Amino acid sequence: MNEADRKxxxxxxxxxxYPTFRTRLKSVISTLEAAGLRPRIQDAWRSPADQKKAYDSGHSKLLYGFHNVTSSTGTPESLAVDLLDDDSPVNPGKPYLLQLAAAAEKAGLVTGIRWGVPAKLIPGxxxxxxxxxxxxxxKVGWDPTHVQPTDVTVAEAKAGKRPA
Known part of the structure; x- marks a missing residue:
């Protein structure tokens, strides 16, 4: 994707x-861009039908997740994105994934880089x-480009709570 289209x-x-998540994610994107990387938000908000497709295909373990969050009026308020490396969207390298995890953690977010990794390998x-x-x-987890907040659970978000 060319630079103008990516932006x-x-x-x-x-x-x-959701606004506070948006602010944090902008920080992640800026950090990665400053390092010469080209992050691209592949998915942010997902409809329930799209989430079911992700679940059925094994790309998600939840039928309702942070991607599905909406306001009380149904306006998208996603609390998750899939932030791909635009230069290698299908097979991002470990340098991108580790820098994404670092930038996310600095912004008070977390990625799926540790998901499914044996406990003894996480310290690495x-x-x-x-x-x-x-x-x-x-070793990286099964959804390393997924970014989400750490200060609210999916159940809390579904009940209306949002990150501060």
Whole structure:
């Protein structure tokens, strides 16, 4: 995707996010861009039908998740995005994934980089991030480009709570 299209896509998808999550995600994007990376929001808000497709295909383990959050009037207020490396959207490298995790954590967010990774291997991810060793030979989780908040659960978001 060319640079103008990537930036427009990100601007459009940012409008689908809850405001405080949007602010945090903008920080993540800025951090990655400052490092010379080209993050692209692939998915932000998802309809229940699209979430079911993601669930049925094994791309999600939830029938209702942070991607599905709306306001009481039905306006999209997604609390999750899939933030791909626009230069390698199908197979992002570990340098991108580790820098994404670091930028997300700095912004009070988390990625799926640790999801499904055996507990004994998680310290390797933590060490790589702490040391900014973006090429560390770590095992990554099953949804490493997924970004979400840490200060609200899916159940709380479904009940109307939003991150501060």
């Amino acid at each position: 427009k896509r990100n601007a459009d998808r940012l409008k689908e996010l 991810i933590d060490t790589a991030i702490a040391n900014k060793d973006w090429s560390a030979p770590v």
